[in-house]
Amino acid sequence: MTRVLDTVRRVLVGRPYDTERLGSRPLRRGVALPVFSASALSSVAYAPDEILLTLALGGTAALALGPGIGLVVVAVMLLIVLSYRVSIRAYPRGGDYAITRANLGPWAGVTAGAAMMLDLVFAVAVSVAAMAHYLAAVFPALAGREPWVAVGGVVLLALANVRGTGRGRTVPAVLVYSFLALLFGMVATGLLQDLGGALEPARSAAMEPVPDEAFAQGLGGAAVAVLAVRAFSSGSALATGVEVPASNVDAMAAPRIRTARFVMLAMGLLAAASTAGVMYLAERTGVVFVLDPATGLRTAAGEPVPADYVQNPVLAQLANAVFGHGAPLAGALMLAVAVLLVLAGHSAFKSFPELTSRLARDGYLPRQLLTRGDRLGYTNGIALLTLAALVLVAGFRAQTALLVQLYVIGVFLSFTVSQLGMVRHWTRVLVQTPGTRARQAVRTRRAVNLIGFVVAALVAVVVLITRFSQGAWVALLAIAAMVFVMSRIRAHYEAVAAELDLTPAEDARALPSRVHAIVLVMGVQRPTLRALAYARASRPSSIEAVVVDLDKEATRSLLAEWDRLELPVPVTVLASPYREMAEPLIRHLRALRRTSPRDLVVVYIPEYVVARGWQSLLHNRTAARIKDRLHREPGVMIASVPWQLSGREPSGAAVEAGAKAQ
The missing domain is CATH 1.20.1740.10 (Amino acid/polyamine transporter I)
Structure with a gap:
């Protein structure tokens, strides 16, 4: 889809001009x-x-x-x-x-x-x-x-x-x-x-x-x-x-x-x-x-x-x-x-x-x-x-x-x-x-x-x-x-400029008291493991994995797989009786911020990037919606951990192995 749109754009608009062509005689x-x-x-x-x-x-x-x-x-x-x-x-x-x-x-x-x-x-x-x-x-x-x-x-x-x-x-x-x-x-x-x-x-x-x-x-x-x-x-x-x-x-x-x-x-x-x-x-x-x-x-x-x-x-x-x-x-x-x-x-x-x-x-x-x-x-x-x-x-x-x-x-x-x-x-x-x-x-x-x-x-x-x-x-x-x-x-x-400008009382070298890392887990897959690795490599003051319980059977399977892999990160399960992903996570973050208002919270969100534009229509873009909500929370930073999908069709053996794993 991206290539098709780019082709249409080039036909209608033409190839880009260099900025040096901006002047005229x-x-x-x-x-x-x-x-x-x-x-x-x-x-x-x-x-x-x-x-x-x-x-x-x-x-x-x-x-x-x-x-x-x-x-x-x-x-x-x-x-x-x-x-x-x-x-x-x-x-x-x-x-x-x-x-x-x-x-x-x-x-x-x-x-x-x-x-x-x-x-x-x-x-x-x-x-x-x-x-x-x-x-x-x-x-x-x-x-x-x-x-x-x-x-x-x-x-x-x-x-x-x-x-x-x-x-x-x-x-x-x-x-x-x-x-x-x-x-x-x-x-x-x-x-x-x-x-x-x-x-x-x-x-x-x-x-x-x-x-x-x-x-x-x-x-x-x-x-x-x-x-x-x-x-x-x-x-x-x-x-x-x-x-x-x-x-x-x-x-x-x-x-x-x-x-x-x-x-x-x-x-x-x-x-x-x-x-x-x-x-x-x-x-x-x-x-x-x-x-x-x-x-x-x-x-x-x-x-x-x-x-x-x-x-x-x-x-x-x-x-x-x-x-x-x-x-x-x-x-x-x-x-x-x-x-x-x-x-x-x-x-x-x-x-x-x-x-x-x-x-x-x-x-x-x-x-x-x-x-x-x-x-x-x-x-x-x-x-x-x-x-x-x-x-x-x-x-x-x-x-x-x-x-x-x-x-x-x-x-x-x-x-x-x-x-x-x-x-x-x-x-x-x-x-x-x-x-x-x-x-x-x-x-x-x-x-x-x-x-x-x-x-x-x-x-x-x-x-x-x-x-x-x-x-x-x-x-x-x-x-x-x-x-x-x-x-x-x-x-x-003007209001934005007034809020963003430095004040004399601010110290440009100030650091947060502590950094808490939270890894959002939606499944035990490669993107999740990569997000865990990145979070641990940053050496935060504390780290936890958070699972939002949208389906109890799926949550039990996830926790079992977590224990089987012996991952060295504690897991917190958040109840979601109304099947919402963002609200339970936000309540958890706000509770953490109330106890330590000067601390910084970094939420690591694993997500995968499809190879072709049309394939994005086949996914619900949960990570994008969560990031949009978290952007409005003070004291919360977002670390996106992308996994670029190759777009290649899996072989028959890989499909069979995946089916057995599920």
């Missing part, structure tokens, strides 16, 4: 830009959908607000990007958790860490869910099977990260540049077609969104404001992923800070230009996008949509409108979007284990998350992220719109606290900075981070208010629960 600007921008650029695949989906609640007329709201969202995203560019100067090896912990204290840092963990889990879930919908747009046979495609995406991403696949940088860079070329090619072609009057309407333009009951009476001033604010809160998903370059400055080529700031700025401008172009073309082609086409759309004649109508994501609709429905370039763009979303999910699979390992190093998460696997990845962190992402994908049926509503909460909460931490950092630096010019530079940086803090806080409040009833409270509750759990984990580790 720093990335120059041309490669760092696409590699660390995939997460931010992937939001272009679903942020426009969220804006149009919300505006559709107000009917066809409300869709005209799309480009304007898109520009506001772009402005907010650029402000956050500028704030992170300033943060990089002070914390090139930081990230939101490190910045918040250093400037606002450990518990603010834990809150930021919890928000970031939730953010990364949703990043995977949203990425694979959106990927599934884009694949269904290319391959119509997948329509209706998006949840299964998304689940498969999570599993494949997890396996790839466990194997260490994707450590190369060239292929991801080429894929991201291909996406950008196709996307901006579509935007440029669409703008030229629009100028020439040749831009075709999207297929959904023939449909009309059914207004929500709250807006059924028309769009007045207040209704427009409410709808615009809700659309803005949905579209703020565009800002997700912009923090990735700031967390990977060490992976960039020197001068690292300058390279990271360039990547941040270029990433922000690319995301801004592409989003603005997509929102403009969506308005010009009449793209309509709703949560449920069966109930949210109707034809121009007021009839329900056809049963075979399939709603594609906004970028897919635009690609078909600009390049032609089913055209190779349209399919290529949709496939490029799907690949970009996979890269974004892969980025989250790298960031989440690194974040959890840092939290574990600080004592807020289990230390198992510090362990690297065979291929140098934090395997336990990958497994935790995989499980959480699968729960979200299955629970929300891979509906991107529903997932994004919860995704944004964690993103802007971490933005807010980290920017507040930067404001406090620059305030401290300002006090210690001499010179008028230097102080003015610090004031400027503080002002940028202050604006970033105010904007992020306002967006977080808007999102929370507008999305509270849609599930935003769940995200807040999850963050609060994670902070509570991490606080208890930290308290446990």
